[in-house]
Amino acid sequence: MAGIRVIYGGVRTGLMGSLADSALESGGSVIGVLPELLVEQGLAHEGLTELRIVHSLAERKSMMLALSDATIILPGGVGTQDEFWEVLAAAQLGYHTKPCGILNVAGYYDSLLRFMDGALAEGFVSANDRQNILVSADPAQLVMVLSQALVSR
Numbered sequence: 001m002a003g004i005r006v007i008y009g010g011v012r013t014g015l016m017g018s019l020a021d022s023a024l025e026s027g028g029s030v031i032g033v034l035p036e037l038l039v040e041q042g043l044a045h046e047g048l049t050e051l052r053i054v055h056s057l058a059e060r061k062s063m064m065l066a067l068s069d070a071t072i073i074l075p076g077g078v079g080t081q082d083e084f085w086e087v088l089a090a091a092q093l094g095y096h097t098k099p100c101g102i103l104n105v106a107g108y109y110d111s112l113l114r115f116m117d118g119a120l121a122e123g124f125v126s127a128n129d130r131q132n133i134l135v136s137a138d139p140a141q142l143v144m145v146l147s148q149a150l151v152s153r
Helices: 014-025 036-040 057-067 076-093 111-120 127-131 139-151
Strands: 006-010 029-035 050-054 071-073 100-103 134-135
Touching: 006 014, 006 057, 014 050, 029 036, 029 057, 029 134, 036 050, 057 127, 071 111, 071 139, 076 127, 076 139, 100 139, 111 127, 111 134, 127 139, 134 139
Parallel strands: 006 029, 029 050, 071 100, 100 134
Antiparallel strands: none
16 A cells, blocks of 8 residues: 555564565565663664654554554454553543544454444444444554545544
């Protein structure tokens, strides 16, 4: 996908390290944002277009959101969930209007989406907040839908 810049947590390992490698191999631009502690642990991806070192996870999340036009979460664990909820809470409070995409590979996030729909039905999440979460199992389709959402804002 031409013109797309990847901004992520800056590690060389795991799914996101693989995504960074693939983006770089395809000629893409990849910016990593990594806390000093993880640099000291040897987890920094050394081949990125740019690596920004920060002091804390909070600073990392803030910088990643500031640099991005949209957010996509891939299947992941606690860190992914932390970043996802931070982005949603910031949007709900009006700090940004950036869309959030979920790559729902093999139904990984089905239970999360059921939770969000339940929270909507109970009045804890607004329809606007729920509509800001765009979902697809296909990466190219998700990027296309997010691009369309950005154009229409």
